[in-house]
Amino acid sequence: SQQGEEDPQALSIQEGENATMNCSYKTSINNLQWYRQNSGRGLVHLILIRSNEREKHSGRLRVTLDTSKKSSSLLITASRAADTASYFCATDDGLSNFGNEKLTFGTGTRLTIIP
Amino acid sequence: DGGITQSPKYLFRKEGQNVTLSCEQNLNHDAMYWYRQDPGQGLRLIYYSQIVNDFQKGDIAEGYSVSREKKESFPLTVTSAQKNPTAFYLCASSTNARGWETQYFGPGTRLLVL
Numbered sequence: 663s664q665q666g667e668e669d670p671q672a673l674s675i676q677e678g679e680n681a682t683m684n685c686s687y688k689t690s691i692n693n694l695q696w697y698r699q700n701s702g703r704g705l706v707h708l709i710l711i712r713s714n715e716r717e718k719h720s721g722r723l724r725v726t727l728d729t730s731k732k733s734s735s736l737l738i739t740a741s742r743a744a745d746t747a748s749y750f751c752a753t754d755d756g757l758s759n760f761g762n763e764k765l766t767f768g769t770g771t772r773l774t775i776i777p
Numbered sequence: 778d779g780g781i782t783q784s785p786k787y788l789f790r791k792e793g794q795n796v797t798l799s800c801e802q803n804l805n806h807d808a809m810y811w812y813r814q815d816p817g818q819g820l821r822l823i824y825y826s827q828i829v830n831d832f833q834k835g836d837i838a839e840g841y842s843v844s845r846e847k848k849e850s851f852p853l854t855v856t857s858a859q860k861n862p863t864a865f866y867l868c869a870s871s872t873n874a875r876g877w878e879t880q881y882f883g884p885g886t887r888l889l890v891l
Contacts, residue, residue, distance in 0.1 A: 666819075693876040704781075704867055704882030705820075712877070750819060754876025763876040764810070764835070767820040 666694075666751040666768025674774040681738040683771040685751030686731075694727060695752045695765065696736050705750065708736075738773075746775045780804070783868050783883035790855065790862060791891050798853045798886045800868035806881070808874040809851035813837060814865040814885075823866075826851055827874040855888065863890050 669684045685694070692713050697705040711718045711727045711734065718725045724737040738745055752765040781802040790796045800809065808827050812820040822835030826845040840859025845851055851870075855862045866886045871878040 691876075695879070697880075702865075702885070702887075704884050705869075705880075706882070707879040710877060710879070752880075763874055764822060764825055765876065765880065766822070767812075769817075769819040772817075 666753050666766060668749070668751060668768045668771040670771060671769070672772045672774070674776060675741060676776050677741055677743055679741055681741050681745070681773055681775075683736050683749055683773070685734045685736070685768055687734075687751075687753050687768075688732065689755065691729075691753045691755070692763075693754050694725075694734050696723075696725060696734075697750045697752060697767075699748045699750065699770070701747070708749075741773075741775045743775050743777050746773060748772045781868060781870055781881055781883040783866075783886050785886060786884070788886055788888045789891050790888060793857045795854055795856050796862075796888070798855070798866055798868075798888070800851045800853065800883060801849055802851075802870045802881075802883075803849060804870055804881060805848070806870035806872055807848070808871045808878070809845065810869040810871075810880065811835075811841070811843065811851070811853045812867045812869065814867060820867065823853065825874065862888055864888060 666685045695710045696708040699705045709720045711725050722739045727734045748770040750770045752767045754763045784799045810825040811823040824843040826832035842854045868883045869880040871880045
């Protein structure tokens with residue numbers, strides 16, 4: 663079964679506003695990553711947060727992780743038209759044997775920034 | 778230029794035909810992955826390889842086959858047994874198969890059935 667489920671499925675905001683998207687997962691994890699996908703392209707890694715971290719920043723990105731609620735959020739501040747893309751969370755399996763780890767991707771949030 | 782490449786960009790398959798999607802990386806990564814993405818959906822893992830001459834099935838391996846004879850290459854064959862092959866196929870690689878490793882993606886191949 664799929665680990666990550668993003669919410670909302672789609673989000674449209676005005677340029678300059680902040681965008682928040684959420685990811686929920688089902689089982690324990692060691693790491694959670696966020697990726698961006700522009701239409702018809704491959705995914706690009708944005709940020710990783712470990713299970714012992716609660717918040718992480720990278721430029722205009724802020725990621726939080728709440729392991730008790732099995733959820734993460736990605737905040738993009740001061741959005742730009744170039745931020746228009748789909749955003750995916752990806753989780754590993756916290757119970758897997760070390761050395762055989764793979765990521766499970768969620769269904770994604772499609773973000774549209776209106777100029 | 779270091780990176781991961783996929784070819785072709787578009788591929789058309791006739792009924793009953795096997796087709797092979799190419800994936801090459803020059804990042805010196807040990808791990809490579811194949812994902813399938815359907816419209817408006819997330820990525821589903823088809824196969825992955827942690828090292829040369831070794832690979833494991835992912836969540837939707839039926840109707841697909843792979844080989845890993847060279848570190849740089851991880852081709853995916855979509856066989857005639859895959860009844861619904863129309864999708865966007867993404868190849869990725871990482872330093873190794875660990876949950877904290879960043880996966881680097883190719884530009885994808887869109888497979889269409891004639």
